[in-house]
Amino acid sequence: MKTEIYILSGFLGSGKTTLLKQLLADEKQQGRKVAVMMNELGKVSIDSDAVDEDVPLKELLDGCICCTIQDKLEGQLQGLLTIEKPEVIYIEATGAAHPVEVLDAILSPLFAEKIEVKGIISVVDGVRWLNRHSLTPQIQQLLIEQVRHADLLLINKTDELSDMEQAKVSGEIQSLNQHAFAILTSYAKAPLEKIRGLSMNGKEKKQSTKIGLDLSLSTFVYQFKKPVNKEAFEDFLRNLPDTMYRIKGYIKFDYAKYPSLFQFSYGMPIYLQENMNIPLNMVFIGEQIDWNIIEQSLNHLEK
Ligand SMILES: Nc1nc2c(ncn2[C@@H]2O[C@H](COP(=O)(O)OP(=O)(O)OP(=O)(O)O)[C@@H](O)[C@H]2O)c(=O)[nH]1
Numbered sequence: 001m002k003t004e005i006y007i008l009s010g011f012l013g014s015g016k017t018t019l020l021k022q023l024l025a026d027e028k029q030q031g032r033k034v035a036v037m038m039n040e041l042g043k044v045s046i047d048s049d050a051v052d053e054d055v056p057l058k059e060l061l062d063g064c065i066c067c068t069i070q071d072k073l074e075g076q077l078q079g080l081l082t083i084e085k086p087e088v089i090y091i092e093a094t095g096a097a098h099p100v101e102v103l104d105a106i107l108s109p110l111f112a113e114k115i116e117v118k119g120i121i122s123v124v125d126g127v128r129w130l131n132r133h134s135l136t137p138q139i140q141q142l143l144i145e146q147v148r149h150a151d152l153l154l155i156n157k158t159d160e161l162s163d164m165e166q167a168k169v170s171g172e173i174q175s176l177n178q179h180a181f182a183i184l185t186s187y188a189k190a191p192l193e194k195i196r197g198l199s200m201n202g203k204e205k206k207q208s209t210k211i212g213l214d215l216s217l218s219t220f221v222y223q224f225k226k227p228v229n230k231e232a233f234e235d236f237l238r239n240l241p242d243t244m245y246r247i248k249g250y251i252k253f254d255y256a257k258y259p260s261l262f263q264f265s266y267g268m269p270i271y272l273q274e275n276m277n278i279p280l281n282m283v284f285i286g287e288q289i290d291w292n293i294i295e296q297s298l299n300h301l302e303k
Contacts, residue, residue, distance in 0.1 A: 002116040003081060004088040006195070007102055009146050010123035011139075015156040016092050019123055019188035023090060026192050035086040037076065073105045081114050089115075098142065099149035100245050100285060103219060104265075109249035109281040112221045119198030120217070122150035123188060126157045126169045147173055149217045149287075151198050153182040154190055179216045220291045224280035227252040228301045236297050237269060244289060249282030250274070 247264040261272040
């Protein structure tokens with residue numbers, strides 16, 4: 001059984017913890033084994049009070065997921081997966097994290113096959129959204145990215161918005177992200193079956209258009225069975241669409257004794273020769289990618 005992972009994204013104070021509490025109460029009813037990972041920008045995490053004592057909690061203090069503590073997150077996740085073996089993990093990402101960075105931080109090629117990322121749920125503070133123009137351009141951009149990359153959107157704090165304002169926020173948000181289901185909520189009260197029904201796996205995801213293209217952010221894990229030719233692999237890289245944001249994993253070239261760790265982000269490839277055998281898993285994160293074509297090309301490299 002794979003461990004399900006849900007990412008709760010959204011700006012500071014938008015209502016992520018309020019949502020998390022409901023999800024945890026529901027998990028308790030279902031009797032599933034749950035873990036929570038949180039990261040906060042400040043030193044002290046108040047939100048951990050929201051979590052029951054029997055839920056393993058890994059707090060990631062001192063920074064956002066995206067940069068300083070990415071390795072720490074990976075290590076903690078691996079620890080959880082090998083020791084506690086929860087059935088489901090909720091990751092409450094700080095308001096300062098970009099969804100691609102969060103996905104990147106949790107999808108390690110060493111244990112990607114043990115997890116199933118169910119989706120990114122972005123909680124938007126409706127009031128803050130309407131007043132966003134008073135925020136710095138960087139923060140406005142981050143708010144937009146969190147909306148654009150969500151699989152499910154909660155437009156929260158509707159109790160503080162008039163009907164007209166609610167219509168305005170939902171219109172703006174839905175025009176930024178047409179594939180995600182958007183729900184107007186007060187105190188993040190969302191139908192939980194919408195959350196449970198999410199899937200981010202590029203190949204399992206319901207295709208959203210006739211041409212079979214997946215419009216949203218999605219992930220894919222490939223396992224090489226054979227060594228490949230480096231020139232052919234580099235040809236494959238050159239033909240990738242610009243919306244392939246990250247690739248990382250282990251690949252073995254036909255001339256080498258051991259695999260190389262390969263990293264690719266925004267078009268830049270990096271190779272690092274390993275000195276032992278490691279399972280040849282490669283993780284892909286992209287948007288609007290036809291994963292069947294990627295899989296066929298990778299299969300072809302192994303011929
Ligand atoms: N009026 C109103 N307040 C809400 C709503 N949802 C949450 N709040 C309040 O907003 C505050 C922040 O909510 P949290 O759930 O802690 O938000 P968060 O996104 O986890 O915040 P950080 O942990 O700071 O990122 C709390 O005081 C909540 O009680 C809502 O729909 N309406």
